[in-house]
Amino acid sequence: MILLVTGGAGFIGSNFIRHRLETTDDKIIVLDSLTYAGVLDNLKEYLNDSNLLIPNYQNDLKRVEKVVSNDGIIYRNVRNEIESERLHSKLKDFSPRYINNKELSTEINKVLGSGKLVFVVGNVMDEPLDEKLMNLCDMVVHFAAESHVDRSIFNADVFVRTDVYGTYSLLEAARKSKNLKKFIHISTDEVYGRAFEKSFKESDPLNPRNPYSASKAAADRMAYAYYQTYEVPVVIVRPSNNFGPNQYPEKLIPVVTLKALNNESIPVYGNGKQRRDWLYVEDTAKAIDLLIEKGEIGQAYNVAGRNERENMFIVEKILEITGKSKDLIKHVKDRPGHDLRYLIDDTKIRELGFKQEKTFDELFYYTVKWYIQNQSWWEKILKKDEEYKKFMKKWYEERK
Numbered sequence: 001m002i003l004l005v006t007g008g009a010g011f012i013g014s015n016f017i018r019h020r021l022e023t024t025d026d027k028i029i030v031l032d033s034l035t036y037a038g039v040l041d042n043l044k045e046y047l048n049d050s051n052l053l054i055p056n057y058q059n060d061l062k063r064v065e066k067v068v069s070n071d072g073i074i075y076r077n078v079r080n081e082i083e084s085e086r087l088h089s090k091l092k093d094f095s096p097r098y099i100n101n102k103e104l105s106t107e108i109n110k111v112l113g114s115g116k117l118v119f120v121v122g123n124v125m126d127e128p129l130d131e132k133l134m135n136l137c138d139m140v141v142h143f144a145a146e147s148h149v150d151r152s153i154f155n156a157d158v159f160v161r162t163d164v165y166g167t168y169s170l171l172e173a174a175r176k177s178k179n180l181k182k183f184i185h186i187s188t189d190e191v192y193g194r195a196f197e198k199s200f201k202e203s204d205p206l207n208p209r210n211p212y213s214a215s216k217a218a219a220d221r222m223a224y225a226y227y228q229t230y231e232v233p234v235v236i237v238r239p240s241n242n243f244g245p246n247q248y249p250e251k252l253i254p255v256v257t258l259k260a261l262n263n264e265s266i267p268v269y270g271n272g273k274q275r276r277d278w279l280y281v282e283d284t285a286k287a288i289d290l291l292i293e294k295g296e297i298g299q300a301y302n303v304a305g306r307n308e309r310e311n312m313f314i315v316e317k318i319l320e321i322t323g324k325s326k327d328l329i330k331h332v333k334d335r336p337g338h339d340l341r342y343l344i345d346d347t348k349i350r351e352l353g354f355k356q357e358k359t360f361d362e363l364f365y366y367t368v369k370w371y372i373q374n375q376s377w378w379e380k381i382l383k384k385d386e387e388y389k390k391f392m393k394k395w396y397e398e399r400k
Contacts, residue, residue: 007144
């Protein structure tokens with residue numbers, strides 16, 4: 001089977017790809033535009049000089065042209081200077097091949113003829129590219145999205161374009177495909193909005209309360225509409241709060257761990273009583289495996305970790321593991337529209353056979369240790385990603 005995996009250089013997408021390559025004979029086409037959160041190092045051991053491809057013309061990036069200068073490699077004629085600098089930063093340790101669009105399908109088939117993975121640098125908003133890749137695959141697993149609530153509060157525009165229009169573009173390509181067996185759309189538990197005592201079932205109404213969750217809810221319902229209207233074989237997955245290795249250091253666990261390791265103050269929103277249900281990223285991958293096999297087309301499935309913890313518990317546990325003092329904790333102004341609690345009922349997927357094999361404590365300890373032992377992975381981001389540094393500085397300045 002050939003899978004098209006969008007957003008495959010991101011946290012959940014890359015972990016899913018690694019899991020799938022290690023446990024199946026699938027061949028995988030990755031589509032990722034390498035935004036700030038797309039990290040090629042997440043798939044480094046699977047990439048080589050032949051399987052990292054950049055189409056020369058893309059609707060979103062315009063013409064992509066590599067130019068070698070005295071200052072190193074630059075990318076000309078991309079959308080703007082920021083995009084050029086980003087591509088340069090992301091690709092400078094790799095050797096991508098620049099492919100004429102007319103030859104892209106042939107090149108992908110050639111790569112997959114002798115290997116299991118091909119990585120295409122491109123955006124899900126590029127409709128011709130989506131169609132080309134859709135015609136080569138049997139199934140889609142659609143992770144690609146802007147996913148950080150804090151960033152959505154600063155700039156909702158990119159969330160609407162990527163999460164909503166990008167999903168629409170991919171669904172349009174799926175609608176035209178003759179051979180697609182399933183379109184697995186990765187949504188989130190945040191589409192339900194704030195939970196109180198009752199956990200949300202898949203049949204409950206969606207009530208998002210921030211721009212990120214609203215964009216994901218729109219994409220979720222767009223996917224469902226394409227099933228209802230055009231019979232696109234959609235299956236919707238709504239996982240709870242993921243954690244694990246390779247998570248970009250803007251989310252709670254990596255942020256706190258890295259600040260603790262660097263003896264920096266640790267910002268905690270409000271009183272830290274916000275509650276999240278924590279789901280290990282490989283368990284998410286296993287849930288998707290199950291839905292690829294058994295998920296009913298047209299249905300949504302919650303995937304819960306059943307590990308509800310307060311944010312303050314998470315912070316204090318990380319300080320315990322890293323051997324740091326609680327004096328590092330600094331309570332800061334809460335973010336706007338911050339949902340106190342998310343909670344979902346995942347009986348439906350459990351009845352299909354989904355279960356976790358390890359305890360939260362084991363997986364949490366392993367995750368924190370991974371960041372401790374993989375300093376080179378996150379140091380590159382903290383030191384060299386100017387976009388990341390600017391955002392973190394601006395965001396937490398406003399929390400004072």
